[in-house]
Amino acid sequence: MATVEELKLRVRELENELIKCKQKQSAAEDAQSQELHRPKIDKMSAEVVDSNPYSRLMALKRMGIVDDYELLLFDYDKVELANMNRLFFQPHQAGLSKVEAAEHTLRNINPDVSFETHNYNITTMENFTHFMERISQGGLEDGKPVDLVLSCVDNFEARMAINTACNELGQIWMESGVSENAVSGHIQLIIPGETACFACAPPLVVAANIDEKTLKREGVCAASLPTTMGVVAGILVQNVLKYLLKFGTVSYYLGYNAMQDFFPTMAMKANPQCNDRYCRKQQEEYKKKEAERPKVEVVEVEEEVVHEDNEWGIELVSEVSDAELQAASGSVPDLPEGITVAYTIPAESPASGETVEETEQSLEELMAQMRKL
Known part of the structure; x- marks a missing residue:
């Protein structure tokens, strides 16, 4: 009777054979699709x-455009049926590495693009060294x-x-992510030494000294909403185009909250006490x-006062001096700081201080007296 280890070994062998069969099937489908799809284009045309x-893309030529396109893909995960909600992978690609499946799909869409794929985990020492070399x-x-x-x-x-690789190399990069509840996300432009790196403002799992691997529970996975990922991916790519083609305003940090359709934006400076020594070195540089x-x-430069001329040569000059205007305005009440009055009431008594005596004479009699004077 076979032991448990022998059965596990046989299961792995069968899984590998299944993967090879799917890869052959995918390769055959790719070869067939190549015959059905257009050939490569030698030169991009604006016709x-x-x-x-490329006619629609070349319409942006007035903004500036790159001469060629290339993608370097790094990933160590495999395509699963649970990934079908990403609206990118296809069911027959289950079992393939994600970079291989992505290359097949993208190459079918546009055979003019050059691809370089690496199916490994960048966090291991050996792979990290190669990752830095390719960057x-x-x-x-x-x-x-x-x-x-x-x-x-x-x-x-x-x-x-x-973050470590880009800080050491002085490489500009853009980070993006979607929250575990799938209803918010963000993008962030990181310029080593100039803006905050990913280690300058660490998230809670680092501040609390918690191993993120312990946060995952059996049978529980993070939510995945393709619309949220599509919005964040679109914002990221738009920011990339603005940065590479030099048009518009490049966002340093742009968030997205799907619950309120809220898009917070900010810019974060580098932390002089950052734990990453290469980040501190880049700050000094x-x-x-x-x-x-x-x-x-x-x-x-003081602007010269220009009087508008008119055909009659008329110039308007005030006949009231500042002192007369102040006197006519009346006294200003004593108000708290920051409060002013809209207008003041002129004093009731004449400016000369003289008073006019009351009289019972009629207006005609007064006018007759004035003529005799």
Whole structure:
């Protein structure tokens, strides 16, 4: 009778055979789809025709556009049926690695894109070293770094690995995430030394010194709402385009609360006491660059008062002096600080202080007396 270990070994062998069968099936389907789909395009065209897949994209040329596109994908997970709600993976891809399944799908959509996939966990020492090497030398030009790193991971350990690599290399990256209840998310642009890195403001699980692996319970998983992920992914990609193509305002931090449709935004400065020593080093480098940058002096220039001319050469001049205007306004009451009156009541007595005696004479008699004077 077979032992438990032998049965487990046989189960793993059968699982591997099943994966190989699915991979062969997927490869055959990809080969078939390649025949059905368009061939590669040698040069992007701006011709406005429905058969040109880049005509709409090239319409943005007035804003500036990149010459080529390339994706480097890192992931160690496999596609499961539970991932079907992502509206990206397909049922026949179950068992494939996520990077492989993603490459197949994306290549079918656009065969002009170059892909490089790595099916491993970036948090291990050996894989982390290779991960850093590809960031620093995996750009479109051989030996040049990538333009930008995008983080779409679902755990703190992987985010910290990306944060450590980018701080050490001085690599700009954008971090994104969706909450466990699937109704909120955020994106964040991280410029080493200039903005707060992911370690500058650690979340509660780090501040409380809790191992996030212990937070997962058997039979319990985080919620996953494709609409929330779609909104966050769209905001992230839009921010990437604005950063790479240099148009619009790039967000440093933008949140999304699906319950209230609330989009908070902010900018966070780097923490001088950050636990990441490479972050502190990048902060010092940034301070030196800012000190060496030429200072722009702001000179205040008084605007010349320009009187509008008119065809008659008439100039309006007030005939009332400031003192006369103040006297006519009357006294100002003593009010608390910050409160002023809208207007004042003029004094009742004449300015000369003289009084007029009452008389019983009629108006005609008074006018006759004035004529004799």
